[in-house]
Amino acid sequence: MQQRVAVLGTGKIGEALLSGMIRAGWSTDDLMCTARRAERAEALRARYGVEVVSNIEAAKAADTLILAVKPQDMSTLLEELSPHLPADRLVISAAAGVPSAFFEERLPAGVPVVRVMPNTPVLVDEGMSVISGGSHATEDHLLRAEAIFKPVGKTLRVPESQQDAATALSGSGPAYFYYLVEAMTDAGILLGLPRDKAHDLIVQAAIGAAVMLRDSGEHPVKLREAVTSPAGTTISAIRELEKHGVRAALIAALEAARDRSRELGTGHS
């Protein structure tokens, strides 16, 4: 049976998922979404040709609900949904930090919950979606979640205890690479290149490096060594990265993201 899927809270990640499902061949008759502002609802209707309904209508009509509001808005959404949610619905949460138990405590008894941490490259079918089942989620529920997320990238199942770490690495991960590209483009300007050329050079270096990382099977140290000629340019740059503590900064940054995910899960705003 084809499931009907509703995206509740169609912001950046909700819209990315909705567009991915449409690209993957889901019929717009089997998809719906919700928005809390009329102009946003109109924009989504016009862009995707899907029904934009209320959260309560979505709870009644869809087999699977993807909750993609901010962690801080989740409690209000669950209060609205809970009285109207039949117990056979599958609830998928994309919210950072919020444990499946949080949903189970607020939804009708036995509702299966699957926690998924996607990332924005789902927009180009290169996403990573990290999946964990809550206490009522069966293999069938996990497969139903994977049927949604696999067409827009890779999926990985992890124990729920690893979700905060996965959020730090994978959910937030693309932002770190954009940040590096931004910083290295600035470096190109300092070195006298026009901005557009600096941007193109560093983006192509990123794409080439990413494809080699994915396809060569080599350890990143090996790949870096192959670029680093004796007494050459690369080692001069690496020495500066080490001197400025970039490795330690990255470790501390991801630890901070993991801690913030935990914090969001304990109801901090």
Ligand SMILES: NC(=O)C1=CN([C@@H]2O[C@H](COP(=O)(O)OP(=O)(O)OC[C@H]3O[C@@H](n4cnc5c(N)ncnc54)[C@H](OP(=O)(O)O)[C@@H]3O)[C@@H](O)[C@H]2O)C=CC1
């Ligand atoms: N952005 C990312 O890369 C990722 C985000 N996530 C998770 O996804 C969730 C959303 O993040 P993101 O997309 O960045 O945030 P956005 O703010 O872009 O999206 C949230 C959307 O939910 C809407 N909303 C809030 N409350 C309701 C409600 N009661 N009913 C209907 N719609 C509602 C908001 O409406 P309005 O426009 O009016 O504010 C907004 O459009 C978060 O929980 C985040 O942790 C997970 C992985 C990656």
Ligand SMILES: O=C(O)[C@@H]1CCC=N1
């Ligand atoms: O920054 C955030 O909180 C969300 C979760 C992962 C990526 N973006």
